[in-house]
Amino acid sequence: MDCARCRSEAIVDRPYAGDHLCQTHLGQTVFDRVRREMHRQAPKFTRGTVAVALSGGKDSAVTLAMTQRYFARRPTVRLVAITVDEGIAGYRSKTVESARALTDRLGVPHTVVRARDAIGTTTDEAAQRLPGIAPCSFCGVWRRRLLNTAAREASADLLVLGFNLDDLAQTVLMNLARAEVGRLLRMSPHRSRQPGLVPRVAPLATIPEREVYLYAQGTGIPFDHGECPHAGAAERNVFREVVWRLEESRPGTRHALLRTREAIAELLEAQGGSGAPGVCGVCGEASARPVCRACVYRREAGRAVMGLGTSGAT
Ligand code: SF4
Ligand SMILES: [Zn+2]
Numbered sequence: 001m002d003c004a005r006c007r008s009e010a011i012v013d014r015p016y017a018g019d020h021l022c023q024t025h026l027g028q029t030v031f032d033r034v035r036r037e038m039h040r041q042a043p044k045f046t047r048g049t050v051a052v053a054l055s056g057g058k059d060s061a062v063t064l065a066m067t068q069r070y071f072a073r074r075p076t077v078r079l080v081a082i083t084v085d086e087g088i089a090g091y092r093s094k095t096v097e098s099a100r101a102l103t104d105r106l107g108v109p110h111t112v113v114r115a116r117d118a119i120g121t122t123t124d125e126a127a128q129r130l131p132g133i134a135p136c137s138f139c140g141v142w143r144r145r146l147l148n149t150a151a152r153e154a155s156a157d158l159l160v161l162g163f164n165l166d167d168l169a170q171t172v173l174m175n176l177a178r179a180e181v182g183r184l185l186r187m188s189p190h191r192s193r194q195p196g197l198v199p200r201v202a203p204l205a206t207i208p209e210r211e212v213y214l215y216a217q218g219t220g221i222p223f224d225h226g227e228c229p230h231a232g233a234a235e236r237n238v239f240r241e242v243v244w245r246l247e248e249s250r251p252g253t254r255h256a257l258l259r260t261r262e263a264i265a266e267l268l269e270a271q272g273g274s275g276a277p278g279v280c281g282v283c284g285e286a287s288a289r290p291v292c293r294a295c296v297y298r299r300e301a302g303r304a305v306m307g308l309g310t311s312g313a314t
């Protein structure tokens, strides 16, 4: 099959767009979509510090490379990369290595925040202590917390996350299925400033995971292919399957889920419901509940809550 824009061989089909693209034109549309999302999510951002969350996997690696390209002509924008090491044996150390290789190549300052140092425990340790809870529950909460605190400590005005279209469509569906309307409003990308949180943007929001992967493969960006040993227990897996099936039978469903979130958010905001969080009574960080989930999980994992304030947000 030929590319829809030239005569080269296509490497990806895009049923939702009704075309096929070669590597060159995939790269072009990836950057076009990143640019559009950056304009939309962070309009008129021309100076300040931008922190990019870098796990070392394909999504965050592409996000860092694209963010650097997007701001290439803006010497007034400073870029930093932040990696959270949650303490997952046999997995995270390799992704941290890939993250280092990429930041060295791009010349981007890189900070690694270790959960062990910042919150006194690790995902592996908590998984042992809390066998009844899927590890992604506390791991994700702690990572968001650590990213936010590290971005704030770097004086970041923006926190760039590597969520792709599939990730976000799954999150929308998960929140709808749980009737978590508040979370639908607060999920990334942020629609408005939320007190205590560095505004989050997700420039890959309209790019399917498969296209991110093919783009990363084709350009030789260093990234780690490994999968977290805890991923199998994630509740998200069911939603991944459902979204994939829906997209297969009705191409464009993922984009529609994102539009659904926007439509609901606009309705709620028009009624005065901003979804803005309050403050955790224990650590003082942004939280929609009296005690944030980072503190709850940490307490459940049998750790003292003291010292959490230096490290992060829900
Ligand atoms: S898959 Fe789950 S446990 Fe593993 S790093 Fe991601 S959130 Fe953490
Ligand atoms: Zn082409």
Ligand SMILES: [Zn+2]
Pocket: 280, 281, 282, 283, 284, 285, 287, 291, 292, 293, 294, 295, 296
């Ligand atoms: Zn707290």
